[in-house]
Amino acid sequence: MLENILWMLILMAFTAIVGVLVFKDKPKKIRFIALAELALIIRFIFIFVLYKNGTEYSGTDGLIYHQVAKDIAEQLKSGIPLWNINYEYTWYTVLMGIQYALFGVNRYAASFINSFIAILSGYYLSAIALDLNFKTKRSFLIGIIYMFIPSMFVWTTDTRKESLIFFFVIMIWYMSLKVIKDRQLSMIKQGLLIVSICVLIWLSTLLRIYLLYNLSGALLIFLILYYIKTKRKLPLVFCIVVMICSLVINFTTVRENMRDYHALSLDRSKSGDEDLDEEFGSIFKTIMEKDVASAVNGFLTKPHFDDVPYITDIAANTLAIIIVKTEMMLWYLCMIVSVFGIMHAFIRWDPYLIGVLAFIVSYGLINALISENVADTYYRYRAVITAPVMLFADYRLFFQKIKALMIGSSYHGEKL
């Protein structure tokens, strides 16, 4: 217990330090950081509830990864170098394994780290919003909402890879904006950031194989549009680097890992009754058999209100059912509001937001097609796009623009 308390205190201190560093010049940052600490503490409490009975409230992936990580820790301790480690399922288990090798096997500590990473994601989401010149209040609100979304507590506290995926996605977009927007960056810093983005794309591919195409495709759209708009050379260079890096990843990492990848949870264990080839075939069969429109509906809107009481982990738990239903209602509202945010992004012809939108659409489509048609699976896979969608969730700017255009007869198109 003492070890756990130490972990929690250290991570809380890091949360405060990172918060102050990221938002050093911003007003009201103390309140924002305090709320982030609260979100972290709630996550810590949730972890103890989650593991109280050795049970899994949120599915079983976390448990599998924990077991693989223990094996990796053993391999590392026995002197096998990191690059020769034998691991299953996902690269996330290697990260956990390293932690276990260094600090001892402790699933609580791995979950604490995940919680901390989730808070960092919230920070950098707000930082993106600030860099997009959203008002400070709105930017912080986006981060706070993200950190307090009830389902996020579940996805980001267990020893699952979700927390890391969300963080990588947000960081890639944050750093891309930084490279393009921050004119005071030296060439070395720009280069380092671009290389870091490529590394993160590679790591994301190791976590979820198709993220390579979502991320690099959307980044290319952003950079090409940005180049067309401003004729700056930097986005062109950035674009070429991303393209080369994506090709390399495609012909190395993706090809190598394709056979081991099976998004449909037909069988997630070695003891399954289908071998991988059969499963691989069954994935494609499932994709081909899917009704695209229904699949998109499922991905974006499940669990529907009527499904919620039947989610196994919260069945007969009235409070949890109410929370999930409320969250779903707010998600629907967020999506409706975002429609106008999307239109506003197009009116402004904002390359960055259009790139983010391309990521949301492509990720949504792929997941709609490959995810198992089960409410809680869609629910979890959709969580990746929650943060990017929140960047669009404002109808006011769009309507203000239209109102101004309709009331005044003058043409006020783009400014650049």
Place this chain on the structure above:
Amino acid sequence: MISKLKKMWLVITAIIFMFSLSVFCFAEPQRGYRISKYEVVVKVAKNGELDISEEVKYSSLGNSNNAVILIDKQEDEEIEIKSVYTLIKGELIECERLSAGQWDSNVFNGTYSVLQENNLVRLKVYGIFKKQQGTVIVNYNVKNSIKRYGDIALYSRNHILEGWNGYASDIDIEIQLPKYTDTARIKAFLHGVLVGQKRVLDGRTIKYNIPNTVPGEYVETRILFPENVVKDTPITDPENYLDTVLEEEKEYSESDKSNLLKARENAAKEAGKRAWNEKIQQRAKVFSTIFSILASLSGLLTIIRTKKELMKGQKKSTFELEDIPQVTPTEAQLLLTGKTGARGLLGGLFGLASKGFIKPLFGSEKNNNSLRFRLIENQNPEHLDGPEKELYQLVQTESDDLGYFDLLKYIPKSHETAQMEKFKENYSNWDNNVRNNFSEKNKLTTSQLYYRNLGLILGVTLFAAGCIISVTFSVLSAYLMLPVGFLVFWYSFSIQRKTLYSVERIKTLKKLKELIIKCNKKDKTLPVWMSDPMLLIGFSVAIGVENRLHLLGDTFEDKDAKSIEEILKKALILLNDSLSAILEY
């Protein structure tokens, strides 16, 4: 107050809208738990403990790799899970229990965990359930379950919990007493369902058979038997209890069981609703498909109608190459691209130069190009139009004591925050002025305005409908409304570039561009005004052909033209960079 009310109404409407969507759009034929067979054997021990074995066959679990079984736990009861089996590849596998902080075993070879909650025990079994079907066998002990009174002993247990919300079929429950007794002294009761059988088979075994249950129903079995059958059980209360129980049962039996009727009614309604929903969903799909296609067509028709309206009543005037100086280079850039930007600004300065208000000075030294403008004295800017006047004033303000305005020095660098702000303000004011001036010259008629507004509203509506209907009703054709909505919106949004005034000028400007690109020094077909070097540079910059100056007849010397091209290129890069830095985000 009014605005608050409006907001409130908006929120309420949105909530109602979303809930109404969920009613008819989100229904599915089958969901949640479905138990296809449920067999329970309860052995009552003399000490009042229960040894229960439950075999649960699921037809739908809601998940592929775990199943949750809810076990009733009443006050004072202690439940101990003895063993859990699951069927993997046709073999019964004994599951291993996962305890707190211990996650050692291979989970999917069969494990389980136990969560003690207030009035139930949540047993979670991990395994591989193909197509969400599975069989789980649970053996567990319940302590302090049998209540022993002065005259009777009472067995009371919920086998299907009221809040479970699932469907169960073929439920068989067998309760075995520890020893034989007079059959007449055993009384069995069944609560929670309207249809079900109970039989006292012999002096020891009681059997229940319930064909099915629906959400809202539950299965509670209650058995009275002589207290001496469980003589090792601690006495709960020495008082006689038979009459109390019989009274309770009489009450239950005579009750209207409205909750159960309601549950059945709800289940029937649910089934009916599902069927109705499916029907409605099918109809909604057909309706949405037709609606989407018609709406998309109406969007396209609106564009055609607007286009007609734009051309209506306007005499086709001729705007030829010679007439180009009627527009300023800035306006030319706005006409061609819809924006002013670096080219508009630089072109505008050369426009002023062509009118004799300023004179450009190209400085070309090694690695040190400069572009300065000198103010020409005694010029009256009164006859200049708004944007030109503003640009002239800007040059005046920013020029030094000798009347020189150095453009490349004026453009702020990214670290010069204060200058950037000032530059942004100056640029924005000038940009608005240019656009207002253009709008004045290119005024829309009332009916054109009507069609523009209609297009804007229709475009937004179609786009939003495309997003919402396609997802809500799972209709592919509704996605058509997205591009159409966007097209209608964009067309209306940029309508001023589609008026006859704009179209003619854009066409001529493009012709000019083509002419410059294709021309050579011997070409004598160039318009006369192009002999004015300032106007020529201004328009070349505005239409993006400033790198062709060296080909334009005798206006420039080759050497001069090349160096001017270089300077213009540098100025445009700097201006572009600076403007994108201050205006993009």
